[in-house]
Every structure is written in C-alpha cells, then in structure tokens.
Amino acid sequence: MKLTVRQFKLLQYINNFPDMTLEDYSKALEISIPTLKSDIKNMEKFLAEYHIILQMSGRNILQVWGKENLTHLLIDSKNSIEFSLDEQILLLLILTDDFIVLQDIADKLFVSKSKIEKLMPDILKTYSNDLQSLRHYGIRCISPEAEKRALFAKLLSAYFKGIDLCREVEDFNTKHFPILDYISKDSVLIANNVIKIIQDNKDFSFTDESACQLFLCFLLMIDNYKKHKNKTVSSIFTNIIKELPNATIYLKVARDIAT
CATH class of the missing domain: 1.10.10.10 (Winged helix-like DNA-binding domain superfamily/Winged helix DNA-binding domain)
Structure with a gap:
C-alpha cells in the first residue's frame, strides 16, 4: 500500500503530537472528521504490518498502540507516498x-x-x-519566484529524507514524476553543493527536514537562473544584510553559492 500525502501527514502529527484530539487533527489537515476517520480506517491493514493500532474512543480521542513503531514506519514510507x-x-x-x-x-x-x-x-x-x-x-x-519555490518545496519535501539528496532526486524522478526532464542534473549537483556549504558553516544549524526544504528551494532557483541568467550576488541582497551582525559571513556564503 502507498500512503497518500494526507495520510502520511496525519501519521506525522500522531507521532509528534499524540495527545491531540480528532478535532485537532482534522483542523491541522483541513479535512472533516468523517474524512479523517475514513483515512484511519483505510490504513488499518498497513499499520498492522508495523504492529500499530489506531483506536478511536467515544471522547474524540485517538489511542495509539505500538507508537514506538511509528518512526520506523514513517522512515520506510517517506519515499513511497502516493504523488497524486x-x-x-x-x-x-x-x-x-x-x-x-x-x-x-x-x-x-x-x-x-x-x-x-x-x-x-x-x-x-x-x-x-x-x-x-x-x-x-x-x-x-x-x-512570484519566491512563492513558486515555496510551493515547489511544499509539494516535494515529503519525499526527501536529507540523507543523499542527489539520490533522492533520482528516486523521485523514477517513482513519482520525471522531474529530470525539466530540471538538469547539473542543477541538482549545484544545489546539493550549496547545502553542503551551508551545513559546513558552523554559524548555521538545520534539521534534515529544513535542509531538504532549503535544497528544494535552491534547486528550483538555480535551475531557473541557469536557464535565464548568470548567478550573481544581487546588490539588493547586499544592501539588506549590510547592517546585520553576521553580514560578512552571510555575504561569503552567498558568494560561495553564486559560484
């Protein structure tokens, strides 16, 4: 079975916030409680394979049996979510x-x-x-380009673990959508190098999830720049950061990225 993105997000919420009510989950996912219950029902057999049981009580509470196995399920399922x-x-x-x-x-x-x-x-x-x-x-x-990048990252981030980003692009291309027909492999390598530059800088700290989102934003931006114009550090960016305490560090990272 392949989980839908919504089912995957529900399991993430259950894993991270097990004390939320059904109403809380439905509001977070922007779906009705009947739809939520239907999703839970449809996952029963799949969850049983991981010895997980979700049981709804009359108090609008979701009881979780085998919660210790949820993390393992989420890791296994991340790259096999249905891309609708x-x-x-x-x-x-x-x-x-x-x-x-x-x-x-x-x-x-x-x-x-x-x-x-x-x-x-x-x-x-x-x-x-x-x-x-x-x-x-x-x-x-x-x-606008910034919003387009955010939407792009939102669509794809559930399919990336942040362990081997280049390989994860290949997997997404094979299993879900031929993204490499639209974005060059060279752009993927550059975006991956950008993330390495930032992660190697001790002034920055990112979770794997944040690194994935940042990678996806850079990927679309870099590919767009490669197609339409040269990569440079904009004077607008320089003017924005010049008064910040770590302006020199930020400018150096920006120049490393642009090259």
Missing part, C-alpha cells in the same frame, strides 16, 4: 514557463484529457492566486 495526479499537474505547471493547454498536460502525464478536465476546476480554485487560466492560451503558474 493533482499534485503532478501542479508540479508540471510550476516547472513550465509558459501557458500549457489541457491536452499537453494530459500527454505529458500519460493520462486522458478527461481526467485533467475533471481535476482542473478544483486545482484552479485551490490555487487561484498561483495559477492563471485563459481561453485559447491554456494555464500557467503566475506566482
């Missing part, structure tokens, strides 16, 4: 510079146009500030 079709569509739009019509989206994702047509209204509604749809032109992502 609507997420594939959104990722394709983020990685495509211009408008793209529904038929081309269907062709690139190897699904029928009718499936795309069925999902697109909800996607456009959910991401109304990020996507633009024009008759005769198609659909494109219109988010």
Whole structure:
C-alpha cells in the first residue's frame, strides 16, 4: 500500500503530537472528521504490518498502540507516498514557463484529457492566486519566484529524507514524476553543493527536514537562473544584510553559492 500525502501527514502529527484530539487533527489537515476517520480506517491493514493500532474512543480521542513503531514506519514510507495526479499537474505547471493547454498536460502525464478536465476546476480554485487560466492560451503558474519555490518545496519535501539528496532526486524522478526532464542534473549537483556549504558553516544549524526544504528551494532557483541568467550576488541582497551582525559571513556564503 502507498500512503497518500494526507495520510502520511496525519501519521506525522500522531507521532509528534499524540495527545491531540480528532478535532485537532482534522483542523491541522483541513479535512472533516468523517474524512479523517475514513483515512484511519483505510490504513488499518498497513499499520498492522508495523504492529500499530489506531483506536478511536467515544471522547474524540485517538489511542495509539505500538507508537514506538511509528518512526520506523514513517522512515520506510517517506519515499513511497502516493504523488497524486493533482499534485503532478501542479508540479508540471510550476516547472513550465509558459501557458500549457489541457491536452499537453494530459500527454505529458500519460493520462486522458478527461481526467485533467475533471481535476482542473478544483486545482484552479485551490490555487487561484498561483495559477492563471485563459481561453485559447491554456494555464500557467503566475506566482512570484519566491512563492513558486515555496510551493515547489511544499509539494516535494515529503519525499526527501536529507540523507543523499542527489539520490533522492533520482528516486523521485523514477517513482513519482520525471522531474529530470525539466530540471538538469547539473542543477541538482549545484544545489546539493550549496547545502553542503551551508551545513559546513558552523554559524548555521538545520534539521534534515529544513535542509531538504532549503535544497528544494535552491534547486528550483538555480535551475531557473541557469536557464535565464548568470548567478550573481544581487546588490539588493547586499544592501539588506549590510547592517546585520553576521553580514560578512552571510555575504561569503552567498558568494560561495553564486559560484
């Protein structure tokens, strides 16, 4: 069984915040309690393989048996989460510079146009500030670059562990989405080196999760810069940091990244 991203996030919440109520979990995941209960029911057999039981009590409390096995389950499942079709569509739009019509989206994702047509209204509604749809032109992502990178990292971060980032990109490319058709392997190597530069600097400290998110943001930024312009340290950045206590350190890291 492959967990959905929502199921995976639910298990993360249960692992990190076991005392939350069903209502708390439903609010955190932005779903109804009946949907939450359905997700828990659908995971029963999968959880049993790890000797984990989730039992709902009448007090709106979720009891967890075998919680000590949850961490192991989450590690095993991280790179096998289902990457849904609507997420594939959104990722394709983020990685495509211009408008793209529904038929081309269907062709690139190897699904029928009718499936795309069925999902697109909800996607456009959910991401109304990020996507633009024009008759005769198609659909494109219109988010500012910083927001586009954040959305990109949000979509992909659940599939990365931060252990071997280059290998994890390859795995994601093979198992979920052909991302290397849109982002070069050279950009992956550069982004990986950027993370190493930052991690080697003792003035910075990151969890594996934070490092993954930072890597993904750099990956999209670097690939975009490689396609459209040279990498430089912007004077805007220099002016912003010049009054900070560690301005010299930040500037050195920025120059190392740019080269």
